[in-house]
Amino acid sequence: MAEPSETRERPTRAYVIHPDLGNARTRRAPELALEEAVALAHALPAIEVTGAEVARLRKPDPGMLFSKGKREEIGAHLQAVADGEGAELVLIDGPVTPVQQRNLEKEWGVKILDRTGLILEIFADRARTREGVLQVELAALAYQRTRLVRAWTHLERQRGGLGFVGGPGETQIEADRRAIDEQVVRLRRQLSRVVKTRELHRKARAKVPYPIVALVGYTNAGKSTLFNRLTGAEVVARDQLFATLDPTMRQLTLPGERRVILSDTVGFISDLPHELVAAFRATLEEVLAADLILHVRDISHSETEEQAADVGEILDSLGVEDDVPLIEVWNKIDALSPDIRQALQNTDARKQDVQAISALTGEGIPALLSAIEAKLAEALDEPRREAERLLSHSDGRRRAWLHGQGVVTSEEMTEDGVRLRLLWTDRQKAAFEAL
C-alpha cells in the first residue's frame, strides 16, 4: 500500500533553458532573462525547478534547435537531475517550432513548453472570471492554430512537395484547423456577449462622471500592492509573475475630494505573446479609456529601463495615444540602497510626471495622490485662476502641499512669510482651504 504522502500529487520537475541567440536586438542580459524565465516557471502551480541554464546558440538548428553536443550535455543533465526517474518538463524561454519541439521531446523523453506556451499555461491557471477564461482559451487556440499550420508546411516539405493533396497528414490537419476555427467563432461570440455586459456597466459608470485611473506596468512591479494601499482593497499581491489577471476596480476619493475609479490590471512582460495581447484587448480597453495612466515601475529592478520600454511598446500596440496623461510611479524605493536612492531623489525623481514611492511602506503616497489630482484637473480642463497666498515661514506643510499640486508659479520670501503666486482650480483652492 502506498503511503498517503506518496499518493499526493508531487510537483512537476522542470528544467529551464534560456536560449541566448547573442543578437543585439534583445536589450537584456541573458542571465537576467533566465532569472525571469525561472520566475515564470514558478508562477505555474506545483512546479519544482531542478535547474536552469543559459544555452548559447550561435546558429539555431532548424530541426533540433540545439547542436548535437549541447543536446547531449543537456540530456545528460536532465538524467542527473531527474535521479533516474526521467525529467518531466523542459521550459525553453523562447520560440520553439513544432518540429523542434517534437524532436527534442523524443530525444530527451520530456514534455517541452516554449515561452508562449508557458505564459498561456499561467494565464489559464489564473483566469477566474468568465471573460478571463474565454480570453485565454481564445489565445490558446490562436497559438495552437499557428503551430498546426507550421507543422503542416513542414510535412509538405518532407514529402518533397509530392502527393500531399489528400494525404493523411493534410486531411487530419485541415480537419483540426477547421475544428479550431469553429471553436474560435463560438468563443468570440460568447466573449462579445460578456464584453457587451461590461460595456453596459461602463456606460452606467460613465453616468457617474468619475474619471478612470488605470494602473499599468510590468508584472511584479507592485500594481496590486499600490491598488490595495490606495483603496484598502485586498487584491492578491505576491512575489509571483502574473498574480493578477482579471481587472479590478474600486472607487477612491482623493484628498481634494475628487472621486475616481482606480483599476488594477494584468501585468505586462517582454515578448508577451501577441495572441494574448489580442485576446486581452477587451480587458485592456479599460486602460484605453482611462483618463489617467499610472505606469508603475519596479525602480529597484536592475532592468527597470528595459521593462519600462517593453511596457511603452505594449501600450503603443494597444493603441494608447501619446497624449493620454501619464504619471510614472517609481515603486519600491525602500528596496534601493541609500546612495542610489539619494541620487535618484536628487535628479530623476524631480522630473515632471515622476513620483517615487514605496507601496509597501507608504512613503511618497501623499505626493502621488496630489500629483494624480493635479494631473486630472489639468487633463479634464478645469478652469484655473490666479491667486496669491501668504504663508508663515513655519507653514511648511501647506507650502509643500501647494508645490505637490504643481500650482505655484512663483514665490517670494518676505518678512511676514512666503508670498506665493498660484494658478489653481476651484477644487484645489477648496482642498487647500480645508487643509
Ligand SMILES: Nc1nc2c(ncn2[C@@H]2O[C@H](COP(=O)(O)OP(=O)(O)OP(=O)(O)O)[C@@H](O)[C@H]2O)c(=O)[nH]1
Ligand atoms: N520592497 C518592496 N516590495 C514591494 C513594493 N511594492 C510591491 N512589492 C512586492 O512586489 C511583489 C509584487 O507585487 P504585486 O503588487 O503583486 O505586483 P503586480 O504589479 O500587481 O504584479 P502582477 O499582478 O503579477 O502583474 C510582492 O511581493 C510585493 O510585496 C514596494 O514598494 N517595496
Ligand SMILES: [Mg+2]
Ligand atoms: Mg497584480
